[in-house]
Amino acid sequence: MGSASREALASSKAAIAAVAPGALTLSTGEDLFAAGRIIGASPQFRGLLSDPATEQAEKSALIRRVFGDDLSTDALSLLTTIASATWSSTDDLLSGIEEVALRVIATSAPADLSIESELFEFGEAVSSDSGLELAVSSSFGAPEAKVALINALLHGRASEQTVVIVRHLVLQPRGRRIEELLNTAATIVADTKNQSIATVTSATPIAPAQLDRLRVALGRTYGRELTINQVVDASVLGGLRVQIGGDVIDGSIESRLNDLRQKLTA
Incomplete structure (x- = not known):
């Protein structure tokens, strides 16, 4: 910009x-x-x-x-x-x-509503289903059909605020992929509350108490409240990968193995 x-x-x-x-x-x-x-x-x-x-x-x-x-x-x-x-x-x-x-x-929105979390959950559902991703992203789909699909997918599962946002994003993507659209929207929504989003990736689910401790520690480092999105991905093997905006903190075993391979081939 x-x-x-x-x-x-x-x-x-x-x-x-x-x-x-x-x-x-x-x-x-x-x-x-x-x-x-x-x-x-x-x-x-x-x-x-x-x-x-x-x-x-x-x-x-x-x-x-x-x-x-x-x-x-x-x-x-x-x-x-x-x-x-x-x-x-x-x-x-x-x-x-x-x-x-x-x-x-x-x-x-009500103070207790986490629109950014709902956007993240919808993004996870879409990214896990290639057919669904194509249906909401294709430039050939009729706008009315996309709106009907979004309404059906989110009815009873997300707030009215999230439904309105997602409907707009799929109607006016402006060349952006659905993942980018949802991430950008969630970041703006969080910033409105003076918060940032931390995406934490691990091989297995992290206990809520551990996530809360991580949120507090990262919040002290970044000087603002954080919303935690948890991603479970077996490919990280162990440890954690944390992304906050453009910052990536990678303590996964996968990352360490990659570093070792690079040193051995250098």
């Missing part, structure tokens, strides 16, 4: 904080997702909004003309702020709308 887009995103996130507490709802985020898909579907529309030569007032007027009768007051205000900013590219603009929508939905 270019420097102009980083500034635009910062101002867009600040606009969320300016809304009265409790005013942002799931519907606000859903409205923003829908508007982002409409903008994304029109090259001319998104081109005008992301063109630095287009005046801010012109962008604002365009947004209000197209969406004024269809969006809630808060959603329209946020979308106007986002679209009026200067973005480095059309894709950055769409990413900005998506991120603000995700943050709004995270803000509107």
Whole structure:
């Protein structure tokens, strides 16, 4: 993301904080997702909004003309702020709308709801079934069929917030794989709560008490609360592999054997 887009995103996130507490709802985020898909579907529309030569007032007027009768007051205000900013590219603009929508939905969720954990669980289910992954990812699938599939898969198994997020991601993937889509969304949702996500991979399940101790220790190191996603993978042989953002702490036996092989062949 270019420097102009980083500034635009910062101002867009600040606009969320300016809304009265409790005013942002799931519907606000859903409205923003829908508007982002409409903008994304029109090259001319998104081109005008992301063109630095287009005046801010012109962008604002365009947004209000197209969406004024269809969006809630808060959603329209946020979308106007986002679209009026200067973005480095059309894709950055769409990413900005998506991120603000995700943050709004995270803000509107009950305090005890872990959207990021639900997204992780859905991702694990999809990655374990190639047919399912193809069904939700294929560019040839009808949007209505994808929505129906997501609704069927998550009904009674995930919160309404997670269903809304996943539906949007499969409707507007923008060239991203489903795993990337879900990981990015979960990271943004966690960050809204000033948390990060640690993915812990081990050969066998880790006891909850051990996971909690690991979470506390890593949280002290990184200076923020962590949500732990546990992955069981027999290929790691033993030990742990921990990934937090771009950081990887690999203490698995598999990693040590690989290091040994490299030293022997050097």
